[in-house]
Amino acid sequence: MMLAAARENGVPAQLVRHYRDGAVMGFTEVLAKGRRLLRNVEFCKGDILAWKPDVVVLIDYPGFNMKIAEFCHRHGIRVFYYIAPKTWASREGRNRKLKAWVDRLFIVFPFEKEYFSRRGISYVYEGNPLVDAVDSHEFVRPVEGPYIALLAGSRKAEISRTMPVCMELADRLSALPRYEGYSFVVAGAPARSREDYLPYIGGRANVELMFDRTYDILKFADAAVVNSGTASLEAALIGTPQVVCWSTSPLTYFVAKNVLRVGDHIRYISLGNLCIDRQAFRELIQEDFNIEEVLAEVRRLNEDQAYRSRMLADYAAIRESLGGSGASRKVAAAMIRELRAGGAR
Structure with missing residues (x-):
C-alpha cells in the first residue's frame, strides 16, 4: 500500500x-x-549503508526494527519510529533503547502520551490510521437477514480456542425463538485458509465463512464476538456492539499475567477500552470466556437497548480520542518538518 x-x-x-x-x-x-x-536484518543493514539515507522510518514490528534502530544510531543515521512498540504492555526495558536510539517516536494511541512522557521519550501524536481505513471503506452488506459476526483471531491457536465456543453460541442462540432467523458469519483472517475454520463449522447451515470482508461483516452485524486485538478497535470505529474474548493455555496465561502489565497501569486488554480508560465493552478473559458468559452477553447486546446505547456512546468517545482523519498524512508532514528543522545527524 x-x-x-x-x-x-x-x-x-x-x-x-x-x-x-x-x-x-x-x-x-x-x-x-x-x-x-x-x-x-543483515540484508537491511547492508542496504541502509549502501543507500546512506538522511533518515530511516521504522513502522511497528519491534522484534525486527529495534535491531535496525540500534544499527542506524551507531552509524549516525536519524531514526523515526511510527507505531511505537507496546512497551506499556510488556518489555518495558525497551524504553531505554527507544530513548537512546530513536530521534522521534510517532505514537498512535492517546494513552501512550502520558506513558512515554513520564519516561522522558519524545513523541508526536497525530491520531490513528485505522480511522481513515474504516472511514474510506465502501461498505457492502455481506449477507441478507440478521446475523452475528464472529471474529476468532488470526492465529491457529486462537481459532482452536475461540471457534468451538462460537459454534456452540450459534447452536444455543438459534434455538431461541427470537433468534431463529439469525445466521452467524465468521470473518476469516487474511493469513488463514478455509481449512482452518471448516472443521469447527461442520455442516451448520446457519454459519457462513467469508474472507476479505471483515469491515462489511462488522458493519451490518447486530453484534460481534471478537478475539482481542486490532479487530476490537475496528469494531468500535465501525459501531458494532461487541464482546471481546481471549483465552490461551494455562501456562501462557500465567506467563502473560507476569509479563503483561495488566493490573498495574494497564487495566484492560482491548485497545478501545484502553483509549478511554473505562470499559466500553466487556472482556471475557480465560475462565470467563465460556459459552454461558458469551451467550448472556450477546443476548444483552441485542436485547438491552439502554446497554447498547451506552456502548455506542462510548464508541464516540473512543473515536474522538483517536484524533480524527488524516493521521498518516499528518505524521508524514511532521516528519518532513523534523528533517527540515534538524537536517541529517
Missing part, C-alpha cells in the same frame, strides 16, 4: 523485502524462523 502510494505521487520506490517474509509470533515461530529474521 505504501509502495503504491509513493509511486502514485511520483516518488521513486522499490520493494526489496516484504515484512511478511520475516514476521514471527510466538516462541516456536521465533525458533523456526530465527535464521531468516537474522538474514533479513
Whole structure:
C-alpha cells in the first residue's frame, strides 16, 4: 500500500523485502524462523549503508526494527519510529533503547502520551490510521437477514480456542425463538485458509465463512464476538456492539499475567477500552470466556437497548480520542518538518 502510494505521487520506490517474509509470533515461530529474521536484518543493514539515507522510518514490528534502530544510531543515521512498540504492555526495558536510539517516536494511541512522557521519550501524536481505513471503506452488506459476526483471531491457536465456543453460541442462540432467523458469519483472517475454520463449522447451515470482508461483516452485524486485538478497535470505529474474548493455555496465561502489565497501569486488554480508560465493552478473559458468559452477553447486546446505547456512546468517545482523519498524512508532514528543522545527524 505504501509502495503504491509513493509511486502514485511520483516518488521513486522499490520493494526489496516484504515484512511478511520475516514476521514471527510466538516462541516456536521465533525458533523456526530465527535464521531468516537474522538474514533479513543483515540484508537491511547492508542496504541502509549502501543507500546512506538522511533518515530511516521504522513502522511497528519491534522484534525486527529495534535491531535496525540500534544499527542506524551507531552509524549516525536519524531514526523515526511510527507505531511505537507496546512497551506499556510488556518489555518495558525497551524504553531505554527507544530513548537512546530513536530521534522521534510517532505514537498512535492517546494513552501512550502520558506513558512515554513520564519516561522522558519524545513523541508526536497525530491520531490513528485505522480511522481513515474504516472511514474510506465502501461498505457492502455481506449477507441478507440478521446475523452475528464472529471474529476468532488470526492465529491457529486462537481459532482452536475461540471457534468451538462460537459454534456452540450459534447452536444455543438459534434455538431461541427470537433468534431463529439469525445466521452467524465468521470473518476469516487474511493469513488463514478455509481449512482452518471448516472443521469447527461442520455442516451448520446457519454459519457462513467469508474472507476479505471483515469491515462489511462488522458493519451490518447486530453484534460481534471478537478475539482481542486490532479487530476490537475496528469494531468500535465501525459501531458494532461487541464482546471481546481471549483465552490461551494455562501456562501462557500465567506467563502473560507476569509479563503483561495488566493490573498495574494497564487495566484492560482491548485497545478501545484502553483509549478511554473505562470499559466500553466487556472482556471475557480465560475462565470467563465460556459459552454461558458469551451467550448472556450477546443476548444483552441485542436485547438491552439502554446497554447498547451506552456502548455506542462510548464508541464516540473512543473515536474522538483517536484524533480524527488524516493521521498518516499528518505524521508524514511532521516528519518532513523534523528533517527540515534538524537536517541529517
